[in-house]
Amino acid sequence: MIKLCAIDFNYAKQPLLFNELSLEITKGSLFGLLGPNGAGKTTLMSLMTGLLTPSQGEVAIDGKGYRNHRFDILSGLAHIPQEYAFYPQLSAAENLQFFSSLYPGTMSQRRRRIEHAIELTGLTGHVKRLAKHFSGGLKRRLNLAIGLLNKPELIFLDEPTVGIDPQSRRFILQSIQALNRAGSTIVYTSHYMEEIEQLCNDVAIMDHGRILVHGPLNRILEKRPMVEIDLDPQQQPLAGTPFNQAIEEMGFTLSHHRITGKPRDQKQIAELLTAVSREGIPILNISYGKHTLEKLFFELTNTHLRD
Amino acid sequence: MLIAIVRKELLLVFRDIHALMVLFLLPIVFILIMSLALQDRMGGDSKEHPGIGLWLESETSLDKEMVAIFTRLEGLRVERAASRQQLLRLLDEKRILAAITLPENFTTAIRSPITDDREKLHILYSASLPASMRRSILGAVREALGEYQANRLFEYYNLPDEQRRQRVDHLIGHSLVVTSYHTRNGRAEQPNSVQQSVPAWLIFSMFFVVIPISTTLLTEGQQGTLQRLRTIPVPGSYLLIGKLIPYLGVNVIQAVLMLLVGIHLVPLFSGEGLRLEGEVWLLIPLTLAVSLAAISFALLIAARARSTEQATTLGGIGNLILAAIGGIMVPTFVMPALMQKIAALSPMNWALEGFFAVLLRQGGWEMVWPEIFKLLLFAGSLFLLALHSYKGLTDRKQ
Numbered sequence: 108m109i110k111l112c113a114i115d116f117n118y119a120k121q122p123l124l125f126n127e128l129s130l131e132i133t134k135g136s137l138f139g140l141l142g143p144n145g146a147g148k149t150t151l152m153s154l155m156t157g158l159l160t161p162s163q164g165e166v167a168i169d170g171k172g173y174r175n176h177r178f179d180i181l182s183g184l185a186h187i188p189q190e191y192a193f194y195p196q197l198s199a200a201e202n203l204q205f206f207s208s209l210y211p212g213t214m215s216q217r218r219r220r221i222e223h224a225i226e227l228t229g230l231t232g233h234v235k236r237l238a239k240h241f242s243g244g245l246k247r248r249l250n251l252a253i254g255l256l257n258k259p260e261l262i263f264l265d266e267p268t269v270g271i272d273p274q275s276r277r278f279i280l281q282s283i284q285a286l287n288r289a290g291s292t293i294v295y296t297s298h299y300m301e302e303i304e305q306l307c308n309d310v311a312i313m314d315h316g317r318i319l320v321h322g323p324l325n326r327i328l329e330k331r332p333m334v335e336i337d338l339d340p341q342q343q344p345l346a347g348t349p350f351n352q353a354i355e356e357m358g359f360t361l362s363h364h365r366i367t368g369k370p371r372d373q374k375q376i377a378e379l380l381t382a383v384s385r386e387g388i389p390i391l392n393i394s395y396g397k398h399t400l401e402k403l404f405f406e407l408t409n410t411h412l413r414d
Numbered sequence: 415m416l417i418a419i420v421r422k423e424l425l426l427v428f429r430d431i432h433a434l435m436v437l438f439l440l441p442i443v444f445i446l447i448m449s450l451a452l453q454d455r456m457g458g459d460s461k462e463h464p465g466i467g468l469w470l471e472s473e474t475s476l477d478k479e480m481v482a483i484f485t486r487l488e489g490l491r492v493e494r495a496a497s498r499q500q501l502l503r504l505l506d507e508k509r510i511l512a513a514i515t516l517p518e519n520f521t522t523a524i525r526s527p528i529t530d531d532r533e534k535l536h537i538l539y540s541a542s543l544p545a546s547m548r549r550s551i552l553g554a555v556r557e558a559l560g561e562y563q564a565n566r567l568f569e570y571y572n573l574p575d576e577q578r579r580q581r582v583d584h585l586i587g588h589s590l591v592v593t594s595y596h597t598r599n600g601r602a603e604q605p606n607s608v609q610q611s612v613p614a615w616l617i618f619s620m621f622f623v624v625i626p627i628s629t630t631l632l633t634e635g636q637q638g639t640l641q642r643l644r645t646i647p648v649p650g651s652y653l654l655i656g657k658l659i660p661y662l663g664v665n666v667i668q669a670v671l672m673l674l675v676g677i678h679l680v681p682l683f684s685g686e687g688l689r690l691e692g693e694v695w696l697l698i699p700l701t702l703a704v705s706l707a708a709i710s711f712a713l714l715i716a717a718r719a720r721s722t723e724q725a726t727t728l729g730g731i732g733n734l735i736l737a738a739i740g741g742i743m744v745p746t747f748v749m750p751a752l753m754q755k756i757a758a759l760s761p762m763n764w765a766l767e768g769f770f771a772v773l774l775r776q777g778g779w780e781m782v783w784p785e786i787f788k789l790l791l792f793a794g795s796l797f798l799l800a801l802h803s804y805k806g807l808t809d810r811k812q
Contacts, residue, residue, distance in 0.1 A: 156645045178647035186645035190638030194422065196429045201422075208418035209646045253642070263645075 108134045109155055109261070109294070114164030116154060124150060124316040127164070132294060132309065134169075137287045139307030139324075140296045141400075143408050147316045148296045149189075152263050155294065156186045168261065182210065185259035189266040191246045192253070195239035199230055199249050202238055207256040217256075224252040227282055244275025251279060255286070262286060263294045268302065280306060300401040310400070314408045328398045334376055338364040339389040350386050357382070370395075415648065419656025426630050427664060433626035437668060441619030442675050449611040449680050466551060467510040469495040476521035479565070483558045484514075490554055505540060512551045513538040524563065535559070560586045608688045612676035613769030614742045617762050619668055621708040621736065623661045624729030628716035631657070632725055650804050654797070658709050665705035669697070692776030700772065700782055703789035704765040710796035711761070717803035736762045764788045 109132040116125040124147055132138045142148045153159040154166055157173040157180065165172050168180045193202045203224065207217040225231055228248040233241070238249055247267060254262060264283065268276045283306060287293050297303055303310060304324065311321035320327055338345075345351050345361055354361045357379060359368030366383070370376045376395060383390060398406075427433055468484055470477050485492045493510055495501035501513045515536045517523070523533035537555060539548055564582040573581070583589040634640040643653060676688030712729060719725035737743050739753070740760030749757060757763045768785035771777035 153641075158641060158644055181645055181647040184645060186642060188638035188641050190636075192638035192642040194426060194639065196426055197422070201425060205418050205422045206642075206646070209415055209643075209648050257646075 108132065108169060109292070110167045110170075111151075111154070112164050112167070114154065114161035114166065116150065116159065116161045125154075125161070126316065128316065128318065129164075130311065130318055130321065132292065134292055135287075135290060136309040137283070137293045137307045138295065139303035139310045140294060140313065141300070141303060141310065141404060142296075142313040146314045146408070148313065149265060151313070152186075152265055152294065152296065156184065156263055157181065158186075182257060183260045184263070185254035185257060185261070186263045187250055187254035187265065187267060189269060191238075191250055193238055193249060196237065198235055198237050199241070199252075200234040202249065202253060203234070203256065206253045210257045220256050220258060223258075224255040227255060227285070228252040229278060242275075244271040244278075247271050247275060247279060251282065259291060261292045261294070265296050266298065267295075268297065268299065300399070300404060304400045312404055312407050319407045320403070324400070328400065328403060332369065332396055333398055333402065334359075334366070334368060334370050334379070334395045335393070336366040336379070336383065336390060337392040338366070338383070339391055340364045342388050345388075350382070350388075353382055354379070416652060416656055416659070419653065420659045423630070423657055423660040424663070427626050427660065430626055430629070433629070436622050436625050437619060437664060438671060440622070441615045441668065441672055442679070444615040444618070445608075445611050445672060445675055446680060446683060448615065449608040449676070449686075450683055452607040452611065463489055463491040464547070465491040465493050465504075465510040466554075467493050467495050467501045467504045467513040468516070469498055469501040469513070470516045471518040471520075474521060477516065480516065480521060480558070480562055483561050483565075484555075487554045487558055490551070502538075505538065508540070511540050511543050511547060514555065521562075524559070525566070557586065608676045608680050608686055609773050610745070610770070612672055612688050613766055613773060616669055616672040617704055617765045617769070618733065618737050618742050619672070620665045620704055620765075621711065621733045621762065622729075623664060623708055624712035624715055624733065625726055627657060627661060627709065627712040628719060628725030628729055629722055631713070631716040632719060632722045636722075651801055654713060654801055654804055657713065658706070658797070661709045661712075662702065662705050665708065666701060669701045673697075688773075690773070692772060693778055694772065696772045696777075696779060696782045697769070699786055700765070700768045703786040703793070704768070706793035707761050707765070707789045707796075710793040710800060713800035714796045714803065717800045736760045739763070741766050761789060761792050764792075 109130075111128060111130045113127040113129055114125055115123060115127060117123045128151075130151075140148050140151065150159065154161055155168075157166070157177060160173070165174075168184070171180055173180060194205070197205065200221075203221045204217075207221050210217070210220075212220070225234060228251050230245070230248055230252055233245055238246065241249065247270075251264075251267060254264075267283070268279055271279070280302065283293060283295070295303070295307060307324055309322070310324045310327060312319045340363075342364065345364065351361050354366055357368075357375065358371075359366050359379060366379070370379070380390075380393075468481065470481070481492075481494070493504060495504060495513075498515070501515065504510045505513045515538070517533055517535070520533065520535060523529045526533075535555065537551065539551070543551075561582060564585045565578070567585075568578045568581055571578075580589070631640075634643070644650070673688065673690070677690070678687070681687040711732070715729045715732065716725050719728055737760075739757050740762030741749075741757050742762050746754050746757045746763065764785045768782050768789075771781040771785070775781065
């Protein structure tokens with residue numbers, strides 16, 4: 108289990124990014140970490156992998172802190188950064204040999220681990236080529252393969268599917284699922300919501316250094332059923348009208364001929380539809396039910412552009 | 415683990431064609447050019463002496479004697495011109511450094527107690543000629559005139575040629591002066607320009623490990639490889655030592671190669687070869703100390719720089735400054751006293767003094783160890799600073 112207990116962190120000469128942030132990730136889960144650019148995902152991951160140290164609080168992996176058990180924790184962990192974290196001037200085999208030799212083990216153990224990583228990431232037939240000549244997909248797979256050389260129980264994946272073709276993406280996602288099924292705990296960040304929805308059973312959305320929501324994916328999405336009614340945009344502007352006021356009094360939002368909100372119950376949806384029909388405005392589309400992750404994400408983090 | 419890091423670094427450096435050119439081709443070219451270009455300025459017997467042009471407005475038998483004395487001048491090549499125009503053309507074409515005109519009846523005028531300007535020998539220097547060369551040429555001309563005058567003096571004694579030459583040599587000091595070179599073992603061989611160029615440009619090129627070291631270290635930082643390495647249970651010191659060892663090997667290869675270039679390649683280009691004499695084994699600890707200093711300097715720059723461009727610029731400029739003040743580009747003996755004191759602060763100067771102690775002065779351990787000690791102290795301090803800055807590389811990446 109990963110446990111972050113009331114951690115504070117700030118970069119030098121920067122304001123506090125995390126203030127008493129706490130988070131628990133259960134063993135064996137496939138945990139998705141979402142957030143817009145600058146939300147603090149990579150910093151959080153760096154704290155969890157021991158690359159950064161919190162100014163207050165503690166990060167514990169299976170009850171062990173980095174201060175006293177650093178190498179012990181790192182030996183069972185893999186960090187697969189978003190960048191291609193290998194040597195492009197070396198062949199895939201040379202890269203795998205180099206990184207595997209940094210972990211303890213006999214020659215034959217290392218060889219088996221390399222073979223396993225090659226097999227799992229589908230690199231067979233490419234190992235002798237220089238990594239700089241690889242396609243984006245192959246580079247991503249090599250990046251992943253290097254992370255598997257110590258047979259990690261805990262894997263941190265930072266946007267591992269950026270800039271690759273759908274086939275490679277599918278292959279990588281399947282590999283990640285296979286690793287999780289084999290018992291590895293996986294912490295996964297991505298900007299692709301459908302990936303997180305497809306892969307993860309545990310999700311957290313963060314912004315401005317705070318965890319906004321965290322829990323099992325199904326429960327998060329079910330918690331917040333949403334109604335959306337698209338009205339005919341050809342109608343006269345509705346802002347400031349008594350109809351608008353009535354909608355807001357019911358707890359919904361009317362903006363650009365779209366009504367959105369979280370109804371108390373189904374009876375309130377009926378009241379809302381009655382109000383719309385009384386006004387005689389044609390309805391183009393009605394949706395109600397579970398949030399999609401994307402809708403929840405935008406609801407929590409807003410839609411304005413980030414740096 | 416360390417072997418794997420060393421192997422990886424060696425693969426990276428030997429697959430980087432630009433690094434190889436900077437580390438191996440650049441010093442070879444420098445050694446060849448500077449050894450040949452400076453072979454007459456920094457000792458050595460060059461086959462090509464600097465030339466002076468000589469034109470006689472009239473030519474008598476006495477003038478011929480004067481010409482003969484000129485052509486015997488040590489270290490100068492005399493080209494005769496048939497006319498003033500030809501003399502000036504030789505100067506324009508840079509075939510000579512100075513044009514000497516002997517006026518009509520000069521050999522008569524030379525005996526007069528007073529001569530006016532029209533009767534005097536005239537030296538026209540090339541405008542770009544350095545002061546030291548002007549002084550050398552003026553000295554040589556005055557020596558030729560002195561020899562001529564002395565010959566005239568002894569004419570009256572009606573001495574046999576041999577005796578007269580002996581007395582002239584004695585009078586103008588030729589036979590009163592003997593020269594040698596100070597070396598520890600007392601061998602009187604003249605140091606040549608290769609003896610000075612090889613260590614100078616070897617040291618300069620050894621410090622250029624800053625280019626591949628900073629490129630690989632900063633690329634590791636930029637590509638996330640360093641982050642990955644720091645989440646692998648390997649001490650940071652191993653990663654830095656893993657960079658130090660292969661470049662120590664690269665520097666040793668450079669040293670062997672440059673010595674071989676000095677011994678075998680330079681003579682093929684009409685220059686003198688490098689002579690390895692005295693306690694040559696001292697070059698081994700000296701080379702290792704220079705290498706450690708160069709690598710530590712490179713590691714510190716790489717660990718402190720924020721981009722490859724910044725590191726290569728800082729490293730390149732740093733090397734040039736250390737070389738300029740350290741006597742690599744301009745020998746310290748031609749520097750004024752203040753600059754010589756500043757030169758003594760450059761690690762390249764300590765390295766150069768160490769090499770000179772072995773190659774030029776045939777010195778022993780007692781002459782070399784102070785330089786080795788300074789270099790190791792410099793290397794140790796910078797390595798510790800680099801190690802301290804190394805962690806900052808990943809932190810800056812967040």
